[in-house]
Amino acid sequence: MGISKKTILVSLSCFALAIFLASCSKNVSLTRLMPAEIPVPNHVQRLLLVDRTLPESQGVSIVEGILSGEAPFEVRNAIDATMATIQQELSTSPRYEIIRATERLKGGLFGQVFPKPLSWEQIEYLCEKYQADGVLTLEKFDSDFVITEKKITIKKEVGSGKDARIIEVPGILTEGLASVQAGFRLYDPLTGTLVDQADFGTNNVWTAEAETRTQALALLIDKSLATREVGQMAGASYARRVAPMYVAIRRNYYGKPKDHPALSQGARHAEVDQWEEAIVAWENGLSSVSDPKIQGKFCFNLALAHEVLGDLTTAKSWAGRAYTQFGFKKGRTYARELEQRMMEEELLREQLALPTPN
Known part of the structure; x- marks a missing residue:
């Protein structure tokens, strides 16, 4: 039997990853499948x-x-x-x-x-x-x-070389x-x-x-x-409206060395798609720090790593811990987003299920 289109294209826990760096923080872009807005009978293939x-x-x-x-x-x-x-x-x-x-x-x-x-x-x-x-x-x-159309004032360059200057003239928008x-x-x-x-x-x-x-x-x-x-x-x-479609979502995470060396160490692993190694670094860092804010950041990063690896249950647990144990408010927001994702994943499974043979 040949491999079906669904088998080739879909793994509910599989993401295409692209890493981007910002000046003060880092983020990861995840490509995921969103469920259709309305249900269509599964026998319609x-x-x-x-x-x-x-x-x-x-x-x-x-x-x-x-x-x-x-x-x-x-x-x-x-x-x-x-x-x-x-x-x-x-x-x-x-x-x-x-x-x-x-x-x-x-x-x-x-x-x-x-x-x-x-x-x-x-x-x-x-x-x-x-x-x-x-x-x-x-x-x-x-x-x-x-x-x-309406009348406006526009800027226009007149002159050339050293004599060039910008003036305002009447215009049309x-x-x-x-x-x-x-x-x-x-x-x-x-x-x-x-x-x-x-x-x-x-x-x-x-x-x-x-x-x-x-x-x-x-x-x-x-x-x-x-x-x-x-x-x-x-x-x-x-x-x-009628079909699950791929969308890109972006997640931020923490990797500033001044917070803790293990944050940046794990971030370097994440940048090269070594998420298991990033988890080890962040878990070790969490056990060696006493600042609740830094601990919350470690938990937040661990939640992201598990989401990338497709383990939404563990990801939600870490995000919730960031807030409940360390008062990191972004963890509460992230936990809610992951809860929504888990519900969408279940809906997606239903929408992609093959029809029951007669």
């Missing part, structure tokens, strides 16, 4: 992505595009970017095998409300055609790009607000249920300034590019 934004009437869509100022190719590009991002993001998750449908179905382009759901006959046909267990559809899509409204549905044909229906409103602002309006507009992001980028944001947001 092969997920089909379908673009359902083909206009019901080409003539009506052209009129609506003119009224909204959206050219057909601009909207289509934004939709393609949204679908491509969903596919890309979901493909990085170990939760599903992703398939993209080649057809584009009629639905809710420029729609303010969701169209009528696809019939279960249509869903079953698509699942049979693509050998999928579930269908995720983009069912409505609308975008907008609004430009505003332009602001482009791109927004996308995207509606998604997730169908489960096995149970005949609509697992999810969600409307995502996403926006972003770009600015540019210059002496004249024409210059400022020339520097502002292109409308088509702006709506594409916001569409990508909407796609990435929805992917996090």
Whole structure:
């Protein structure tokens, strides 16, 4: 039997580590898998992505595009970017095998409300055609790009060489607000249920300034590019809703030699990913110091080391000890974060569990 995608990509206790140094403290960046925002039945393993934004009437869509100022190719590009991002993001998750449908179905382009759901006959046909267990559809899509401007004072360099100087001159600040409204549905044909229906409103602002309006507009992001980028944001947001996704978290730890030589000794081991050796150094340091604040730092570091190694129970114990035994308040906060992580890990196990064979 071959190794499954989940076996290759997921170890709940495995982190990709990158060490960074700051001027006074150190930190470690951990890549971890966050659970999806909503549960999706475990029997949905092969997920089909379908673009359902083909206009019901080409003539009506052209009129609506003119009224909204959206050219057909601009909207289509934004939709393609949204679908491509969903596919890309979901493909990085170990939760599903992703398939993209080649057809584009009629639905809710420029729609303010969701169209009528696809019939279960249509869903079953698509699942049979693509050998999928579930269908995720983009069912409505609308975008907008609004430009505003105001007079400001800008700085300008005049002269050259030794005579160069900065002066203030009247200018124009332009602001482009791109927004996308995207509606998604997730169908489960096995149970005949609509697992999810969600409307995502996403926006972003770009600015540019210059002496004249024409210059400022020339520097502002292109409308088509702006709506594409916001569409990508909407796609990435929805992917996090239905699939566990990798995120980076950063943890600080203590390694200043003036506090205690063992703190910096353990930190040097941590910098080269020798966490077991760091634990030994910090445990030895803890037993040789009487200052409660320094003892709290040792406990805090020990909690971090065990989190990196995947032992969240021991990590939480050390973080709690930093606060309860030595009054180190950051230990209390860290213990709460670890408790939350432990609950998320349990939820993650449930979401990644394989379906029970019939």
